[in-house]
Amino acid sequence: MKIVIPSSSFKKFLASLSFLFLLSFSLTAQESDPANGKKLFNANCAACHKMDKKLIGPPLGGINDRRENEWLQAWIKDNNALRASGDQDAIDIFEEYNGMPMTPYPQLSEQDINDILAYTDGEPKEAAADVAAAQEVDPKVAIGKKIFQTNCASCHKLDKKLIGPALGGIADKRSAEWLRAWIKDNNALRASGDQDAIDVFEEYNGMPMTSFPQLSDDDIDAIIAYTTVGDMKQVAATAGGEVVATAKTSTAWMSYIVVFVLLGIIIWIYVASNNGFLKIAATIFVMILTGYILFDSLMDIGVDQDYQPIQPIAFSHKIHAGDNKIDCQYCHSSAKHSKTSGIPSVNVCMNCHKSISEYTGPTTSDKDKAFYDEEIQKIYDAIGWDSENLQYIEGYEQKPIKWVQVHKLPDFAYFNHAQHVTAGGVACQKCHGPVEEMEEIYQFSPLTMGWCMDCHKSTDVNLKGNDYYAKIHEELASKYGVESVTIAQLGGKECGKCHY
Known part of the structure; x- marks a missing residue:
């Protein structure tokens, strides 16, 4: 079938595209207003960012020197979409901050964001770190x-x-x-x-x-x-005493051009084209795309992977399980013999922190010694410990530490820690990820039924020292014609195992 494009319609289409480009250019060319940017920053950004130092997110002073305007526009409006597009910078930031996504701000216009960025340029930038005197230490x-x-x-x-x-x-x-x-x-x-x-x-x-x-x-x-x-402060070495910023380039603009062109073509088909076949094809395409997006969105309901709530105490698994090699089950002792892993009581913390009232490990610019000492003090405030006289305060009204649960399965799903940890010999990291590397814990795995099924299908039954399983394994291996039986073949795919 030959498609004929009427010249008048094509001219209208080109005129529409030209208008959109000119409008976009004119908006970009408007002069930024740092005063308005300050108001927008305080209303939207100040809860997580400072200009001169890291808060929940990175410092934003001089951010224009480190990122392109186009990238910042895309990141602020929808950082999740930017990350999903495969942009490596967005992925790196997401991983650097332990999988904690930033709130998107689609309501902010391009001019609003330019005003905010102008305000970040006007603020004094973070002073370069002092370089230690070049002297040899004994x-x-x-x-x-x-x-x-x-x-x-x-x-x-x-x-x-x-x-x-x-x-x-x-x-x-x-x-x-x-x-x-x-x-x-x-x-x-x-x-x-x-x-x-x-x-x-x-x-x-x-x-x-x-x-x-x-x-x-x-x-x-x-x-x-x-x-x-005494303790010598560690100073980060930088070239010539200055903070070195790595230039980064973004390829996200290519995705936006593709989307813009597709939208332009669809608009032209509906407005300027008289070809009925194209209109039907465009309608089917829009319906399929809408259905896919809707289905994909529904499948994400209840999936909280990367969830990382703010805890009342900034407990670092990296310091405890990583640097100090404390076994997971020292704190979560009930994981061996109970359905749940258990939340350690403050008394468990005090087994060590009766003698450890100050932090002596490595620090960062945002988490210095004073920060960690204050977190330890929160433990003492909860249980009533006098760190000066090394004794519990008589008559002290203890306060519970209100930890926020990170991993939570739906009520209709049954999971037993002891079955996996003791009987199955599953390491904590299998489900919870490399906790020994996490500053603050977050949900590493999706914890969906499909994720559990994949594990059951690929995990062999551990027969060591278990005559009961050995007998069943022999019968099932003969039945399925395999040498090694998986958890799924042992019954790990039966609905009643987890839903009853």
Whole structure:
């Protein structure tokens, strides 16, 4: 069939496209208003962003120097769509912030966004980090810190009393010879009649310090060096003392051009074309596309993958399960023998935090030592712990920590942790993802029925040390003609296993 395009209709179509391009250009060419941008920023952005430092999202001061205007327009209006289009920058930001999507703002016009961006340019930009003076630090300090943390940190801090006295600057109060004798065997030093040793013993209510005869004089000298210098702040190295920004380019504009052209063609077919076949084809295309979008949207209802609520305490799984290698089941002990994994009580936290009142690990620009110390204090405020006197406050009205549940299955779905953890030997990371790498926990897996079925179909039955399963496996392997039976073949696809 030959399609004839009337010349007058085609001219109207070109005129319409020209008008749209001119209108778009004229809107873009309007002068930005930083004052209006400030109002829009405070109304829409200030809850999650600051200009000079990271809040929930990244700092926005000077964002125009780091991103193209076209990309920022697309990101602010609908960052989810931009990410879904395959834009790598959008995907990188999503992953950097632990899968927490930004609220889209489709109601903001292009001019509104330009005003906001003009306001971010007008704010003072974040000052470059100070570079530490180029001086060599005694290697003894680093060695002493390790020895201190291994042997001394459970009873001593540098700047304040813990179980024992503060040790910062101890070399100014005691001689190195006395400190070596005291650390190696304080009981023998006290028995020799040393008055200082006796005074310290009596000051701390006759509680002797653990002796460390295994430490050499060099080890003790390294500890003394560390207590003298203290913790050195880590400064991020940058080229020439300036923050280096990596130039990034976006290809999202190609997707928008394709959509714009398709919409233009469909509008032309309905308005300017007299060809009935094209109109019918366009109608069918629009109906199929609408149905697909509707079905795809309905399939996402109740699927909360990447859900990450704000918790009352910024508990870091990376610090606890990752850096300190704490086993998941130390805190979630009921996962081995119960349907649920359980929320650890504050008493479980206090098993460690009676002695750990301050954070000594690595920090970032947005989460410094003061931030982590404040989060630890929230535990003490909940249970009523006096970190100065190392005792519970008598008569204190304890307050529950209102954790927000992250993983939640529908009520009609039955899941048993013990069946998977104990009987199945499934690792926590199989469902919850690499929790040892997560600063704050989020829902890693979709937790849909299809996702569960895929796991049951691909996971073999663990027969080790289980005669009951071994017998069933032998019968099922013969029935299905396979060497290894999956959970699905064992009954893991039966509806009644999870819905009853």
